[in-house]
Amino acid sequence: MIFSRIAGTGAYLPERVVTNEELARTLDTSDEWIRSRTGIRQRHIAADGQSASDLAVHAARAALEAAGVSAGEVDLIVLATSTPDQVFPSTACLLQARLGITGCPAFDVQAVCSGFVYALGIADSFIRGGRCRCALVVGAEVFSRILDWTERSTAVLFGDGAGAVVLRAAASPGILGSVLHADGSQAGILSVPGSLCRGSIAGSPFVQMDGPAVFKFAVRVLDEVARETLRQCELDTSAIDWLIPHQANLRILEATARRLGIDTGRLVVTVDRPANTSAASVPLALDEAVRDGRIRSGQRVMLEGVGGGFTWGAVLVQM
Numbered sequence: 001m002i003f004s005r006i007a008g009t010g011a012y013l014p015e016r017v018v019t020n021e022e023l024a025r026t027l028d029t030s031d032e033w034i035r036s037r038t039g040i041r042q043r044h045i046a047a048d049g050q051s052a053s054d055l056a057v058h059a060a061r062a063a064l065e066a067a068g069v070s071a072g073e074v075d076l077i078v079l080a081t082s083t084p085d086q087v088f089p090s091t092a093c094l095l096q097a098r099l100g101i102t103g104c105p106a107f108d109v110q111a112v113c114s115g116f117v118y119a120l121g122i123a124d125s126f127i128r129g130g131r132c133r134c135a136l137v138v139g140a141e142v143f144s145r146i147l148d149w150t151e152r153s154t155a156v157l158f159g160d161g162a163g164a165v166v167l168r169a170a171a172s173p174g175i176l177g178s179v180l181h182a183d184g185s186q187a188g189i190l191s192v193p194g195s196l197c198r199g200s201i202a203g204s205p206f207v208q209m210d211g212p213a214v215f216k217f218a219v220r221v222l223d224e225v226a227r228e229t230l231r232q233c234e235l236d237t238s239a240i241d242w243l244i245p246h247q248a249n250l251r252i253l254e255a256t257a258r259r260l261g262i263d264t265g266r267l268v269v270t271v272d273r274p275a276n277t278s279a280a281s282v283p284l285a286l287d288e289a290v291r292d293g294r295i296r297s298g299q300r301v302m303l304e305g306v307g308g309g310f311t312w313g314a315v316l317v318q319m
């Protein structure tokens with residue numbers, strides 16, 4: 001049997017840091033409100049002209065280096081983003097060119113904040129099916145481009161960034177199980193409704209969100225999908241060494257850990273600094289906890305995504 005295993009992780013955050021205080025100078029908000037409702041202290045914002053593929057290339061190179069893999073060995077690129085460089089070609093193809101490789105399949109996955117978990121599940125299926133042996137899986141976002149910076153209910157929540165993993169074929173797992181879900185009937189609670197139409201934008205090009213509805217949905221499905229993934233692996237919650245849910249809001253993270261009966265000491269939290277980076281949030285948190293030595297070889301990590309669509313999913317990984 002062929003399994004897939006994470007061989008290396010990488011991440012990149014743009015240089016510019018924007019604090020809550022800085023936002024409070026132009027928006028009717030405060031550091032106290034943002035911290036107490038979300039846990040966010042600051043976010044990184046891409047420079048003018050810096051695109052998702054610019055962030056992705058840094059994260060991808062860091063993951064390749066950590067894995068000890070050359071770009072030429074990559075035979076699949078799956079990139080999760082809702083803020084692609086352009087309508088087409090895909091950001092995955094642009095990344096492939098930046099890495100100086102040709103030939104392997106490269107495509108984007110659009111599952112908003114569940115994007116990385118979707119991409120990882122897809123890449124795992126490709127490897128287990130024998131269709132590739134070394135996949136680059138990336139989450140990269142410039143959400144700052146689709147925020148209405150005059151709208152306090154969304155502008156304070158998001159940031160830009162990229163995270164990546166190298167997934168290699170292996171004789172033992174690796175990825176122990178993965179579950180993906182979507183419910184398109186809930187599309188309206190989190191969306192960017194705009195589209196390109198005859199040379200202009202039809203509809204709003206900005207994030208629209210019913211915050212409390214998304215909050216409730218997220219807490220419920222993050223609990224359910226973690227349990228479903230554990231059942232698939234015939235394990236229980238005690239098997240989870242580290243829990244990495246999508247980093248949207250500290251209150252959602254803590255509620256998820258509580259519902260799963262997981263001590264908050266086993267919860268990886270990064271939302272305070274990069275804020276919500278959508279598809280980049282899970283690989284950014286994973287990379288941080290791997291590099292600072294919290295996540296060690298052999299430990300089991302539950303990665304979870306939830307976001308627009310509505311989409312949600314989980315991947316249980318043995319590192």
Ligand code: UT7
Pocket residue numbers: 028029030033034037038113152153154156190210211212213214215218248249252276278306307308
């Ligand atoms: O990544 C995709 C997934 N996204 C999420 O998971 C986000 C999920 N939702 C949330 O994290 C929370 O619902 C929010 C952080 C977005 C909002 O927190 P909340 O506790 O649900 O607040 P609320 O939306 O019920 O708003 C409470 C009050 C309102 O004022 P009134 O009507 O009570 O007078 C808002 O107008 O807070 C006000 N408010 C703000 N005040 C200061 C909303 N945004 C702000 C703000 N600063 N930035």
